[in-house]
Amino acid sequence: MKACILAVGSEMLTPSKTDTNSLSITERLNQFGYDVRLKAIVGDDIDELAGILRLALTWADLVMITGGLGPTEDDVTRDAVARVLEVPLDVDEQIVDRLRERFAKRGLKMTDNNRRQAMVPRGATVLENPHGSAPGLLMKHGRTDIVLLPGPPREMSPMLDAFIREHIAPVAGARVLYRRVLKITGRPESEVDSVAFPVYESWMKQATPIATTILASLGQIELHLTASARTAADAHDALDAAVAQLHEALGPSVYSVDGRSLEQVVGELLHARGMTIAVAESCSGGLLASRLTDVPGSSRYFDRGVICYSNEAKTELVGVPESMLSEHGAVSEPVARAMAEGIAARAGTTVGVGITGIAGPGGGTPEKPVGTVFVAVSVNGDVKSRGLKLFGGRDMIKFQSAQAAMNLLRLALL
Amino acid sequence: MKACILAVGSEMLTPSKTDTNSLSITERLNQFGYDVRLKAIVGDDIDELAGILRLALTWADLVMITGGLGPTEDDVTRDAVARVLEVPLDVDEQIVDRLRERFAKRGLKMTDNNRRQAMVPRGATVLENPHGSAPGLLMKHGRTDIVLLPGPPREMSPMLDAFIREHIAPVAGARVLYRRVLKITGRPESEVDSVAFPVYESWMKQATPIATTILASLGQIELHLTASARTAADAHDALDAAVAQLHEALGPSVYSVDGRSLEQVVGELLHARGMTIAVAESCSGGLLASRLTDVPGSSRYFDRGVICYSNEAKTELVGVPESMLSEHGAVSEPVARAMAEGIAARAGTTVGVGITGIAGPGGGTPEKPVGTVFVAVSVNGDVKSRGLKLFGGRDMIKFQSAQAAMNLLRLALL
Numbered sequence: 001m002k003a004c005i006l007a008v009g010s011e012m013l014t015p016s017k018t019d020t021n022s023l024s025i026t027e028r029l030n031q032f033g034y035d036v037r038l039k040a041i042v043g044d045d046i047d048e049l050a051g052i053l054r055l056a057l058t059w060a061d062l063v064m065i066t067g068g069l070g071p072t073e074d075d076v077t078r079d080a081v082a083r084v085l086e087v088p089l090d091v092d093e094q095i096v097d098r099l100r101e102r103f104a105k106r107g108l109k110m111t112d113n114n115r116r117q118a119m120v121p122r123g124a125t126v127l128e129n130p131h132g133s134a135p136g137l138l139m140k141h142g143r144t145d146i147v148l149l150p151g152p153p154r155e156m157s158p159m160l161d162a163f164i165r166e167h168i169a170p171v172a173g174a175r176v177l178y179r180r181v182l183k184i185t186g187r188p189e190s191e192v193d194s195v196a197f198p199v200y201e202s203w204m205k206q207a208t209p210i211a212t213t214i215l216a217s218l219g220q221i222e223l224h225l226t227a228s229a230r231t232a233a234d235a236h237d238a239l240d241a242a243v244a245q246l247h248e249a250l251g252p253s254v255y256s257v258d259g260r261s262l263e264q265v266v267g268e269l270l271h272a273r274g275m276t277i278a279v280a281e282s283c284s285g286g287l288l289a290s291r292l293t294d295v296p297g298s299s300r301y302f303d304r305g306v307i308c309y310s311n312e313a314k315t316e317l318v319g320v321p322e323s324m325l326s327e328h329g330a331v332s333e334p335v336a337r338a339m340a341e342g343i344a345a346r347a348g349t350t351v352g353v354g355i356t357g358i359a360g361p362g363g364g365t366p367e368k369p370v371g372t373v374f375v376a377v378s379v380n381g382d383v384k385s386r387g388l389k390l391f392g393g394r395d396m397i398k399f400q401s402a403q404a405a406m407n408l409l410r411l412a413l414l
Numbered sequence: 415m416k417a418c419i420l421a422v423g424s425e426m427l428t429p430s431k432t433d434t435n436s437l438s439i440t441e442r443l444n445q446f447g448y449d450v451r452l453k454a455i456v457g458d459d460i461d462e463l464a465g466i467l468r469l470a471l472t473w474a475d476l477v478m479i480t481g482g483l484g485p486t487e488d489d490v491t492r493d494a495v496a497r498v499l500e501v502p503l504d505v506d507e508q509i510v511d512r513l514r515e516r517f518a519k520r521g522l523k524m525t526d527n528n529r530r531q532a533m534v535p536r537g538a539t540v541l542e543n544p545h546g547s548a549p550g551l552l553m554k555h556g557r558t559d560i561v562l563l564p565g566p567p568r569e570m571s572p573m574l575d576a577f578i579r580e581h582i583a584p585v586a587g588a589r590v591l592y593r594r595v596l597k598i599t600g601r602p603e604s605e606v607d608s609v610a611f612p613v614y615e616s617w618m619k620q621a622t623p624i625a626t627t628i629l630a631s632l633g634q635i636e637l638h639l640t641a642s643a644r645t646a647a648d649a650h651d652a653l654d655a656a657v658a659q660l661h662e663a664l665g666p667s668v669y670s671v672d673g674r675s676l677e678q679v680v681g682e683l684l685h686a687r688g689m690t691i692a693v694a695e696s697c698s699g700g701l702l703a704s705r706l707t708d709v710p711g712s713s714r715y716f717d718r719g720v721i722c723y724s725n726e727a728k729t730e731l732v733g734v735p736e737s738m739l740s741e742h743g744a745v746s747e748p749v750a751r752a753m754a755e756g757i758a759a760r761a762g763t764t765v766g767v768g769i770t771g772i773a774g775p776g777g778g779t780p781e782k783p784v785g786t787v788f789v790a791v792s793v794n795g796d797v798k799s800r801g802l803k804l805f806g807g808r809d810m811i812k813f814q815s816a817q818a819a820m821n822l823l824r825l826a827l828l
Contacts, residue, residue, distance in 0.1 A: 013450045015441035015593075016629065016638065018432065027429035036427045037462055040454040048451055048473075055469050059462075179428065190525045193486045213424045213458060214486050217566065224425055285707025286700035289721045293699025296775050296808055304727035307703045307719035313761070317718065317731075347727070361710050389520055392545065392568065394710055 003034040004056040008068035008077050009151055010043035021066045021149075021156055028160060030177040032168050033228065034062055044074035046083065053084050057144055067151030069134035071113045077148055078137070082121040085141055089119040092126065099133055127163060131155045138167065178235035180243055182223040183256040185407050189216040192250065196223060199249045200242070208238035218396055219403035220262070252414060255407070263291045266406050269413040270301040270351065275379075278347035279305040279405075280318045280339040282330065283357035283373060288402040303347050308339070318342030318354075329368070331356050336374035337383050344378045352378040355405050357388070359397045371397055375405040379412050417448040418470040422482035422491050423565055424457035435480045435563075435570055442574060444591040446582050448476060458488035460497065467498050471558055481565030483548035485528045491562055492551070496535040499555055503533040506540065513547055541577060545569045552581065592649035594657055596637040597670040599821050603630040606664065610637060613663050614656070622652035632810055633817035634676075666828060669821070676820050677705045683827040684715040684765065689793075692761035693719040693819075694732045694753040696744065697771035697787060702816040717761050722753070732756030732768075743782070745770050750788035751799050758792045766792040769819050771802070773811045785811055789819040793826050 005026070007019035019041050026036045038056065042048045049068070056063045068077030082089045095118035103110040117134045120126060127136030127147075132155035137148040147163060149156045184192055193214050200223075203210040208229045215222040225242055229235035243257050255265050270277055279288050289305035292298055306317040311330055314320040319342040320335055328334050336354040344352025357373030364370035371392075376385035386408055390400045419440070421433035433455050440450045452470065456462045463482070470477045482491030496503045509532035517524040531548045534540060541550030541561075546569035551562040561577060563570045598606055607628050614637075617624040622643045629636045639656050643649035657671050669679050684691055693702050703719035706712055720731040725744055728734040733756040734749055742748050750768040758766025771787030778784035785806075790799035800822055804814045 013440065013453060015437050015444065016627065018434070018437060018453075020432070023429050023432060026427065030429065037459070038454060038456055038466065039427060039432075040452060040466075042452055045451070051469055051472070052452065052454075052466075055465055058465070188520075188522060190485045190528050191522075194525045194527060197487065211424070213488055215423075215425050216484070218568070222425075224428070226428075281700075284704075285712075285716075286695075286703030286719055286721070289700030290698075290704045290812070293721070293723070293773075294809055294812070298699075299723055299777075302699075303724050304731065305700055305719075305721035306731070307700070307707070307721075309707070309713055309719075310717050313718035316760075317720070346730075359707075363713075391520075395708055396568065398704070398708070 001034045001061045002059060003029050003036045003062040003064065004038045004040075004060040005036060006049070006052060006056070006063065006065045007039070007041045007151070008044065008049055008065060009041075010074075012041045013043050019066075021151070021153060024153075024157065025064055025066075025160060028164055029062070029064075032164065033176050035177060035228070044068060044076055046076040046080045049076060049080040050084050053080060057084070057141060060144055063144060063146045064149065065147065066149045066156055069117065069136070069148060069150050071111075071116050071133070075116065078116075078119050078121065081137075081139065081146060081148065085121060085139065085146075087122040090122055091115060092118050092120045095120070095126065095135055102133060127159055129155055129159055131158055136163070138163070176229055176232060176235060178227050178229065178232065178239060180225045180227075180239045180257065181259055182225070182243065182246055182250075182254050183262070184221040184223070184250060184253050185219060185255055185262060185403060187221070187253050189214065189221050192221045192223075192253075195249055196246055199245050200225075203242060206238065208234050210238060210242050218392070219400045252411060255410060262403065262406050262410070264295050266410050266413075267292065267295045267298055267301065269410060271297075273413065275350040276301050276303050276347075277351040277353065278303045278343045278349040279353040279355075280343040281305065281307050281355045282309060282314070282339075283359040284355045284398050284401040284405070285309070285359070287398045288353065288355060288405055291402055291406070303349050306343060314339065318346065331358055331368055331372055331374065333374045333376070333385050333387055336376035337378075337385050340376040340378040340383060340385075341381075350380055351409065353405050353409060355401050357390075357397070357401055359394045359401075361394060373397065373401045373404070375401065375408055377405065377409045377412050379409075382412075384408060384412050415448045415475045416473060417443050417450045417476040417478065418452045418454075418474040419450060420463070420466060420470070420477065420479045421453070421455045421565075422458065422463055422479060423455075424459075424488070426455045427457050433480070435565070435567060438567075438571065439478055439480070439574060441593070442578055443476070443478075446578065447591075458482060458490055460490040460494045463490060463494040464498050467494065471498070471555060474558055477558060477560045478563065479561065480563045480570055483531065483550070483562060483564050485525075485530050485547070487527075489530065492530075492533050492535060495551075495553065495560060495562065499535060499553065499560075501536040503535055505529060506532050506534045509534070509540065509549055516547060541573055543569055543573055545572055550577070552577070592641050592643065592646065592653060594639045594653045594671065595673060596639075596657065596660055596664075596668050597676070598635040598637070598664060598667050599633060599669055599676065599817060601635065601667050603628065603635050606635045606637075606667075609663050610660055613659050614639075617656060620652065622648050624652060624656050632806070633814045666825065669824060676817060676824070678709050680820050680824050680827070681706065681709045681712055681715065683824065685711075687827065689764040690715050690717050690761075691765040691767065692717045692757045692763040693767040693769075694757040695719065695721050695769045696723060696728070696753075697773040698769045698812050698815040698819070699723070699773070701812045702767065702769060702819055705816055705820070717763050720757060728753065732760065745772055745782055745786055745788065747788045747790070747799050747801055750790040751792075751797050754790040754792040754797060754799075755795075764794055765823065767819050767823060769815050771804075771811070771815055773808045773815075775808060787811065787815045787818070789815065789822055791819065791823045791826055793823075796826075798822060798826055
């Protein structure tokens, strides 16, 4: 079952606002097997709304339209729908009475433009609006249901619930959509896909089909699996099997299959092992400590962090020997290792992490360009380290440095 | 001039993600007189993308398509556009070479699926992507410009700027829209608006009208001024006058009128005064240091930071006396002050900052609930401090703590 969500309102076409109703509508529709295939935002323009509605009617089983049901001239949704369906608009006197009553209750006289809200395309079912003046409308066009809901979320949301309860749930039987997300770090997108594609390519042909999309963001790749199933149990079974297959193919580069962030995963590994951690950062500037302490309860394992930007700070705070700094330079693998060991020793923690590098935009040299970063972890005195060549702006290099250090630690703890 | 923005990617049709690229694209297009009339999000489906593109081509002067340009099977934008325009896709060997080089630089071998990124609809102009692998594309169809940009904002944004500079700005005419943003911290939204409203209420009636919107986000308020003018000079004159009036009314709570972040403003104050800074954080967990070091060139004034989560760390790293911790508790104004003084003394910097508090969700008590935070700054030995009662989740309390500490420092430096 394919759905389309149209949001009507010129304010959502400005640089500071967008449609958010569609997120909660998508969530509810997914639960009843509807797949949202198109979301669109149009202004208060009858021709443009009519154009996109005509397109949606060529393929959608359900079109949800939010907004444009108010009393003013620029509320054009009813007119656009009536035009596309080629039906007249009638005034529904019951709605007029309810509107008049609503105004009277507030000690107000109903202005004439409110009659627009009582216009109903012939054949439509009226959906009550207990939280506002504009009623919703439900129409059939061939195999497609067209539902008009008000724009304000406090009015839209209860009306959506009632519509689903009364019109969707009883006939659902249908199929349900469930999602699972695998998170991967330390490998480029094209490599992840070339490993994953042979695994997932046939999943759409299964009894419980699973759609797979791959999504690259800074320092991580996500594989989104969406199963369309007859029951929640079928969906979960199919997803469990799918996740297991991908996990086996991709190995330990998969760090999460249940939405957890890398800092949560690392935190849970530390906590489960009764370990404590201290970190020494240079180019990441405190971002690693900040991400680790974003996790509620991180004070159980996070003891301290130091940000040693200057050479003096590296010597004073974590005991990097001056001779090492002058021999190898502050941005070097031995210094990263000394930072990891030094902070663990000074803090008396099981784990120490060191990060040193050049976040840019200045400070690069031909031998050590911007993006040169070394990360090191010390776990019970056993030190592992890695050199990285990172791309991007300062904030991106900071993020990827922290990401790489956490991943090195995760792999060392597995 | 009418524009349409299409975002391609199935992940943006899920309940938890939506398109945000269109906001910054709208802002830039508005500046050159383009009116965005339709925004749509479609999945990674060639037929659906082709359908909406055909519709947009019936009325739009400019169609911007973001996403779906990557190397994988579900990146379908190039194919959909070629199908609609009825042109073949050719492999551009120059792009292949650049991709191969990009992989080699990172010590990686290019997998074959990356050749997809070098497919170019015949007749298209290639737009360079300095921040990623997928190039953008520009095509003409009748009177309509079709522009394909990558989905990740860090790649999309610079390519958009270059496209506008090279292809839009030179031929722009008509009215231009310009924006200015005032950033304010340390006062509630309602108070800011009650001061600002009498200043801006008549601006829409001016020769160069200015629309004002107020936007509250975590720990700061923004006033967005949008001038609609015949020339850039007219817009700037009107905005300069408007900004000056608001600045006078709101006083030093305005920290930026030119887009600079609070960390940039503080950094520039420190640098201008030849000062150096060291920070000691507890509940903010390194976020203050990370934000201060987000600023390029911050190594000129940022010396070091310590994150002293445990009581031992507070004593060892910044010399908070154990007696003070047991008498007042770790979350107390004297401890925040001792942290600010202690870190400045140990690092030998002009400025020290201390933050201690309860970020939650655990750790609160009736006397010191979650959100109790103390911030302190020491400037040349002169210590100022403030107690705060913050609301929100753990990350929100961390952010507001760092924000309040930077603002306390900013006001002390003015």
